[in-house]
Amino acid sequence: DGGITQSPKYLFRKEGQNVTLSCEQNLNHDAMYWYRQDPGQGLRLIYYSQIVNDFQKGDIAEGYSVSREKKESFPLTVTSAQKNPTAFYLCASTTSFGGHNEQFFGPGTRLTVL
Amino acid sequence: KNEVEQSPQNLTAQEGEFITINCSYSVGISALHWLQQHPGGGIVSLFMLSSGKKKHGRLIATINIQEKHSSLHITASHPRDSAVYICAVSGNTDKLIFGTGTRLQVFP
Helix, strand or coil, X not given: CCCEEEECCXXXXXXXXXXXXXXXXXXXXXXXXXXXXXXXXXXXXXXXXXXXXXXXXXXXXXXXXXXXXXXCECCEEECCCCCCCCEEEEEEEEXXXXXXXXXXXXXXXXXXXX | CCCEEEECCEEEEECCCCEEEEEEECCCCCEEEEEEECXXXXXXXXXXXXXXXXXXXXXXXXXXXXXXXXXXXXXXXXXXXXXXXXEEEXXXXXXXXXXXXXXXXXXX
């Protein structure tokens, strides 16, 4: 089955530790995205990648980093510089970059920093 | 003011009722998306439209470009329709702008 996988589903970390969230897709999509969801707010774009070996900052990139070394994979690292990292993180992909394409989402990772 | 506004924020219904969720936006768009977020957090795309109306099963989505407004209708609602419904628009940056969602609960 084609789709997007994110792991783990729940993640707990101590304050000051970096943590990496996994996102893998087997849809052969060029574009991938990371969003953050907080209660009462709409999804906000952290980083996106239009094609392998390329990525761009979204609206709230501070304290996060990404890589896109393979088409299938777009891991997100939450660094200790992120002031309020506890949130629900969603990865998505589209055939090519742009909001005019159907969005495919992963199941999400809920990160709690203690 | 948010660029994408949804109403109502919360909605409860009895099984079988006709449901309408509204989305208004203030930017020029190339497409509007309706998404469904299940209690576990996963999101699925229901519709993507730029004009007119689309129907899939009991779900109908309409958009009025001139009025910058879209509606999502659910006919013969069922408890399994309980979820958060999210409207998102693609503006001139080609990135999505999301509404805050409408939480729907359908009771048997």
